[in-house]
Amino acid sequence: DTAVSQTPKYLVTQMGNDKSIKCEQNLGHDTMYWYKQDSKKFLKIMFSYNNKELIINETVPNRFSPKSPDKAHLNLHINSLELGDSAVYFCASSQGGADTQYFGPGTRLTVL
Amino acid sequence: QQQVKQSPQSLIVQKGGIPIINCAYENTAFDYFPWYQQFPGKGPALLIAIRPDVSEKKEGRFTISFNKSAKQFSLHIMDSQPGDSATYFCAANLLGSARQLTFGSGTQLTVLP
Numbered sequence: 001d002t003a004v005s006q007t008p009k010y011l012v013t014q015m016g017n018d019k020s021i022k023c024e025q026n027l028g029h030d031t032m033y034w035y036k037q038d039s040k041k042f043l044k045i046m047f048s049y050n051n052k053e054l055i056i057n058e059t060v061p062n063r064f065s066p067k068s069p070d071k072a073h074l075n076l077h078i079n080s081l082e083l084g085d086s087a088v089y090f091c092a093s094s095q096g097g098a099d100t101q102y103f104g105p106g107t108r109l110t111v112l
Numbered sequence: 113q114q115q116v117k118q119s120p121q122s123l124i125v126q127k128g129g130i131p132i133i134n135c136a137y138e139n140t141a142f143d144y145f146p147w148y149q150q151f152p153g154k155g156p157a158l159l160i161a162i163r164p165d166v167s168e169k170k171e172g173r174f175t176i177s178f179n180k181s182a183k184q185f186s187l188h189i190m191d192s193q194p195g196d197s198a199t200y201f202c203a204a205n206l207l208g209s210a211r212q213l214t215f216g217s218g219t220q221l222t223v224l225p
Contacts, residue, residue, distance in 0.1 A: 004155070033212070040217070041150075041199055041217075041218045041220075042215070042217050042218065043156070043201060043215040043218075044215070045212045045213060045214070048212050055212065057212075090155050090156070092155075099144050099146065099161060099205060100146075100158050100161075101158070101213060102157075102158075103148075103155030103156050103157065104155050105153075105154060105155050106153075106154070106155050
């Protein structure tokens with residue numbers, strides 16, 4: 001069983017479009033995250049979210065928004081896609097204040 | 113502003129060698145220092161982690177050395193194997209209710225057979 005899954009694995013789209021990436025975890029964790037990994041493999045936190053608070057990295061454009069329909073899901077919506085949004089996006093989860101984060105397999109987004 | 117600096121960017125060793133990857137941090141509020149391993153096409157996975165109250169931690173062939181006064185920590189891989197070839201990330205975590213990891217820039221390790 002996949003602990004943290006993401007769909008789609010690959011996403012190719014035109015500039016200006018709106019797209020979503022879905023994330024699901026079956027670990028029973030209550031905190032989920034989105035990370036962006038750029039072409040140089042640098043990993044940067046975008047959001048962390050549990051049922052109490054959403055923490056947004058201040059450098060994330062407001063075109064990006066996380067949406068959580070329930071504890072097991074945290075989807076990433078991106079409006080008005082730009083070329084610079086091309087990257088691999090990773091979802092992760094952890095249990096409350098636990099330190100270990102479990103990452104999904106990633107979604108490679110390419111904006112043309 | 114990069115809060116965790118990692119070096120080297122890439123590293124090539126022979127099988128059986130001991131690669132060492134170094135990280136330095138700036139924020140003294142960090143209280144947890146994990147290392148993640150990432151294979152091509154996969155997400156990062158926790159390898160080993162340390163808290164600042166200990167100076168060394170070993171798990172199998174992997175060892176973290178931690179120097180609190182210098183604000184530095186390093187990963188040593190004993191008897192490295194070709195299967196260890198991957199990208200390694202150090203990270204640091206801030207106190208708080210949402211544990212947001214700050215990653216280093218990554219080290220691409222290649223272990224030659």
